Amino acid sequence: MERVDLAHEEAFRLGRLTVRPGLRQLVRDDGADEVVEPRVMQVLVALARTPGAILSRDDLTSSCWEGRVVGDDAINRVVSRLRRAADGIGEGGFRIETVTKVGYRLVLDGAAEAPARPEAGAVAELRRLKLDRRAMLIGAGAAATGAAGWWGWRRFAAPPAETPPPPEVAALMQQAAIAAQQxxxxxxxxxxxxxxxxxxxKPDYADGWGMLAxxxxxxxxxxxxxxxxxxxxRAQAAIRRAESLDPDNAYASVATDALRPQVRHWASGERTLRTALERHPTNIFLLTSLSITLLSVGRCRECADVLARAIAVSPPTPGLVYSNVQALWAAGRPEEADRAMEAAYQLYPSHFAVWFTRYYILMFSGxxxxxxxxxxxxDRRPPGIPEFNFPMIDAVAKAMLSHAPADIDLAMKLNLEAAHRGKGFAENTIQFAAALGRIDTAFMVADAYFFNRGFQIGEFRFAPEQRTYQRRDLHRTQFLFYPSTQAMRADPRFEKLVADVGLAQYWKETGSKPDYKS
Structure with missing residues (x-):
């Protein structure tokens, strides 16, 4: 059997799915998508090469494991994940059939037709999408405990192209959007x-320069x-070029806002976004960026309302659905958050942002x-997350259940060690400590996180192997307004914290109030 090299495999159709091997992505016709593990995609490609034909385990190890000797458990696990994908995002349009004591074969729903693989079909599909609101998925999701860097924690959204891109770059723009979505x-x-x-x-294409910015x-x-x-x-140069071609370019506006320090600059960022939204009221990127700003300053109910506008004009991308869940949760709408959470989990059960959002909301809500x-x-854990992360968060969940001092001590020990390594871990530890009644610890880690007092936090966001960074002067404040940190907001020290961070000045300047004060 020829080895499956994902980087050189063409996209092909499988029921209602477009399978993109190089990106390990399954994309349904309604815009839903799922990224699978490399080995899972290799096995799917091997089976799709000869649909209906039986491949033995030896065939699969030859083409997908480079002929190495692997146990039955490894193959069973991959086939199991493929079947979940077939039943989930594939909506039963295909299945993996076991032929006892022989091997496996791929069967399309109700037909023996082969998956469509010609390159022309893939190109035609990209052109058909024309980068409309269902096609542009620039940015990548990462929940409070996820793995991604700036693309995830700041700007995972689905910006629309308000006019179709030039045909000669439409496919490239779509591919860029899909890549960023990972x-x-x-x-x-x-x-x-x-x-x-x-x-x-296309050097005269303003949106191209804006997206590059x-x-x-x-x-x-x-x-x-x-x-x-x-x-x-380079970002600033691309912004200038985009604005020279289109002074009102929405993406250049968001890039300008992104490069501005967020802490102590919320008011100017909000003005930039609201001004741009007057010209581009349905631009998903602008809407989601404004929602992040509102959540960052404790205006959670307004954040949820802005996201509702975004959802009305966008397909349910992973970033949008998990952000909506968090906003509803922070806005004090738990029943709606639960419904949105389960809908998101059904769509993207193994997406790390969705998975971790569900894990934590369940944990923090009893x-x-x-x-x-x-x-x-x-088998349903999100791929790409270091193994040590799961016992660490499970220790918190166990402490939530038992309330035993020894369990709380263990949870705090594990997470405090992680807080020294990365800012994402520190954000989580603050929430864990507050929810477990260790308020002094929560404020101690907040001092390190916001002001570099007590101990230094590394510039990796999470684990080094994930290769995402967060500078020491780049802070998030959203988590200060989540239900998980309610005990901090009830503590007298919280008012000094928000004053020192600059939030009190924002509320004064804008004449607004955070939800917890209204």
């Missing part, structure tokens, strides 16, 4: 390369510190046993 450093790098190609082919901004804020200055300079059940189901 929520990984690799995906961001791929998007950057594709967008450079867009502006080289966003890609450079993402690299500046979520990439290694050594490249920040260069990426920031359902820690269900969180532990999620983690115990190893």
């Amino acid at each position: 929520g990984t450093a690799e995906g961001g790098s791929q998007a950057l390369g594709l967008l450079r190609r867009v502006v080289a082919l 966003l890609a450079y901004a993402g690299a500046a804020l979520g990439g290694a510190p050594s490249i920040e200055a260069d990426m920031r300079s 359902r820690a046993q269900e969180s532990l059940a999620m983690s115990a189901n190893v």
Whole structure:
């Protein structure tokens, strides 16, 4: 059997899905998508090469495991994941059939037809999408405990092209959007390369330059510190070029806002976004960016309302659905948050942002046993997350259930160690400590996080192997207004914290109030 090399496999159709091997992505016709593990995609490609024909286990190890000896458990696990994808995002349009003591075969729903694989079909599909509101998915999701950098925690959205892009770059723009949606450093790098190609082919295309500016901004804020200055300079140059072609370019507005320090600059960022929205009222990127700003300053109910506007004009991308869940939760609408959470989990059960959002909301809302059940189901854990992360969060869930001092001590020990390594871990630890009644610990970690007092937090956002960074002077404040930190808001020290961070000045300047004060 010929080895499956995902990088050189063409996209093909499988029922209602477009399968993109190089991106490990299954994309349904309604815009829903799922990224699968490399081995899972290799096996799917091997079976799709000869649909209806039986492949033995030896065939699969030859083509997908380079002929290495692997146990039955490894193959069974991959086939199991494929079947979940077939029943989930594939909606039963295909199935993987076991032929006892022989092997496996791929069967399409009600037909023996082969998956469509010609390159022309893939190109036609990309052109058909024309980068409308269902096609543009630039940005990548990462929940409070996820893995991605700037693309995820700041700007995972689905910006529309208000006018179709030029035909000669439409496919490249779509590919860039899909790459960015992966929520990984690799995906961001791929998007950057594709967008450079867009502006080289079409140097007078304003949206191409605006999107390139966003890609450079993402690299500046979520990439290694050594490249920040260069990426920031390139982003600013791309913004200038976009605005010279279109002074009202929406993407240039968002890129400008992104490069501005967020802490102590919320008011100016909000003005920029609201002004741009007057010209582009249905631009998903602007709407989701404004929602993040509102959540960052404690205006959670308004954030949820803005996201409702975004949902009305966008397909349910992973970033949008998990952001909606968090906004509803923060806005004090738990029943709606639960419904939205389960809908998101059905659409994207293994997407790390969706998975972690569900785990934590269950845990913080008195359902820690269900969180532990999620983690115990190893096959449905999100791929790409270091193994140590799961026992660490499970310790918190167990402490939530038992309330035993020893369990709380263990949960705090594990998470405090992680808080020293990365800012994402520190954000989580603040929430865990507050929810477990360790308020002094929550404020201690907040001092380190916001003001570098007590201990230094590393510039990795999470684990080093995930290759996402967050500068020491780049802070988030959304988590200060989640239900998980309610105990902090009830403590007298909280008012000093929000004053020192600059939030009190924002509320005074804008004449607004955070939800917890209204």
